[in-house]
Amino acid sequence: MSGNQHSTALSVEGLTKDYPGVRAVDNVSFSVGSGTVHCVVGENGAGKSTLIKMLTGALQPTSGTMTVKGVPHRPNNPNEAREGGIATLFQELHVVDELTVQENLTLGMERSRFGFLVKSELDDKVIRTLAAIEPSIDPTARVSSLSVAQKQIIEIARAASSGASIIIMDEPTAALSEREVERLFGVIRRLRESDVTVIYISHKLDEIFSLGDAVTVLRDGKHVATKPLSEVQGRSELIEMMIGRSVFQNYKPRTEISDDTLLVASGLTNNLLKDVSFSINRGEIVGFYGLVGAGKTEIARALFGADKVSGSIQFKGQEVGHSPKKAIAAGIALVPEERRTQGLFTGLSIRENIPIMNLERLSNRGVYRSNVERDAAIEYINKLSIATESIDKKTEKLSGGNQQKVVLAKCLFSDAELLLLDEPTRGVDVGAKTEIYDIIKNLADQGNSVAVFSSELEEVLGICDRIFLLYTGTLEDEIINGANVDAGHILNVVTGGHEGAVQ
């Protein structure tokens, strides 16, 4: 253990970030001890990523100060943050597969003479750093032969050998298996022993308890608490601090739900999903809630036939075929997670986007009925109040909310009886959000079924009649929405606290 355990590595004073109409981070102050693992927790939208972006120079604070080891820290870009001693481990990895481990570690810092690479003391230094944090990786190995976890460790070693005193890790375990997580934790502990400070962001509370020295809780952009984890009374106290209030919800029980089962999925299994079974009734809005990587998108894509999955999916008593085309023919439509890359034809107009999922209605023996197309465009622009001056406007020029409505219109035009909505309001402004919720409710009231896959608790609690809770590919629990729904229980389940730990 190092001697200056109690000195301060980073302190933040009155940090605030305003966006038009929103205060994402509101007067946050805390400090991080040197050579500790400091965890930051909070719900989606609590301000974690905005805070991190300010520390790493991707965003500039509206007001407030940051200090690293006593020196004022006000980076204008990630490079300046790095020079100031803060390195970040991003979720997407920045390693070059074709090079060796050592070449990756010295990338961008190579010494050369007359255009030829020469060995430098830097090479020895990176090899020593790597050996200290993970001796099992061979520096001469090609990075393409390494696992995701090992690549992550290469990035950590690069950050550590570049002289960073603080390494920020944002959800580093999202893509790792259990054994790999243990290995990463070993690396993080060894980093701590060599007096590197780690700021660790994760939704998985178990990880926080097994790894962290201290925790900072954020809620709605405000700082709730910073205290040593030894003083935190288990998961329940942490969850309480994260929620703080009963989650805002205006759900009203709906009467239009029938007992008629529309879809039955049983034993869905693939490389992430583990034996997931559920059913959806006519007229029902069900929610699938879980963290990133819990399997929401996988379930949606499996139901839609977009990914291979074992198990059975029965829709109206019939097995659904394994392709989007067959799913659409059966009456299932998907609003995908990434609307720009998966949902929209951004180079085409609103008019040309809407009819694609129902070619039968659109054509007469292969000949296009342009009046049907035009009428559909006008109908949905009015029905969903898509803000545009023309049906011929290219969808790339619409705002996020209006783009999402065009994707919804595509699905509505297909006359689907079951709509799968993957993150339907991600990147959508508040006004459009409410409108999309109203559209969803109307659809269900007309006897259609809707499945909402979301990582926002307020969203599922606001509109869903029944909520399935997911954790790392397993359907852990099922909850009937209502006035006395226990948000603490939900957060406990989706952060991995279901088995054993009765809190």
Place this chain on the structure above:
Amino acid sequence: MTITDSTPPLSKGRTLSEGGRRMSDETFIMLLVGGVAVGLFLIASVMVPNFFQLLNMLNLVTNNWAVISLGVGVTFLLVSGNFDLSVGGIVALSGVLAVWFAQSPDGANSLSTGLGLPYWLAVLGAFFGALAIGAMNALFVVRFSIPSIIVTLGTMMVARGIAQVITQGSQRNTNLPDAFGVLGNMTVFGTWVKLPVFLMVVLLVVAIFIERKAVFGRLTFWIGSNPIAANLSGIDKGKHVTYLYLFSSAIAGVVGILLASEFKSGYSNRGTLMEFDALVIALLGGVAIAGGFGSVVGMFFGAIILAVVTSAATGLVLSPDWQYILKAIAVFLAIMTQTWALARRNR
């Protein structure tokens, strides 16, 4: 066609459909390319004596029937986000096959000895030979997901290579039945219009109809615009691209058969660089190399631009050796103009 830049108030049905209708980017580029083609023709008419004649105008089109026909298939494939560089090779292959199949089996040497099939069967066989190359393109592009530029570069050489082996690097032009020379030289409806030109016109009309009015055309745009979204919208992309490659190779096969008939010979170097000319006229005509944008009419005007530039220059002062330089200048100018005009319009 009215162009309004003012923004009418939104909603209220009517304004959405009629009032605020803005010309699409496709129409804009098409008019731009058409305007350039006409403008260049007028400039050439002023500068080159005897250029401004009806016959000359018609010749610009009729002399280029082969490339324009190939351009149709290439345009559709480009719009879907795929290249087809094999069409020139297919032209050579199908022509050589048609000749080889039709040559009588009792020739004096190997180059004048064929299979002696009846003419119609020889043509049919050659046509299927062309389709086989198209099927190969589709197989590698769709089934094995290999980039189309690589696949069709390969099949281009496969097709021409087979043609070269059959002709032993030379050409086959003896021992052919008289009927062989009919198709490529016959005129239709008692006019001077040759059958290949007539077929090109029919092909253009059908292609424009498919592009504008048929679901098949729209599918091509959807796939080229965003293949992932098309798949998630229930479109069978593989099937559609397969059709496109088969159509493109079928067109190239017919072109090859007609050219072989016109010259009454099968020549392994016939159609050399035609795949690039077809690509060039499509790009000149505003077809986006990344897919999702373009039109057959634009491609047609692109062909006219290229034809005017090369024929005017050779009629003017320069020797035909300059034609590649001139083509290059035309291509760079045209594509820079389009990029600039589109960016300005969509600013």
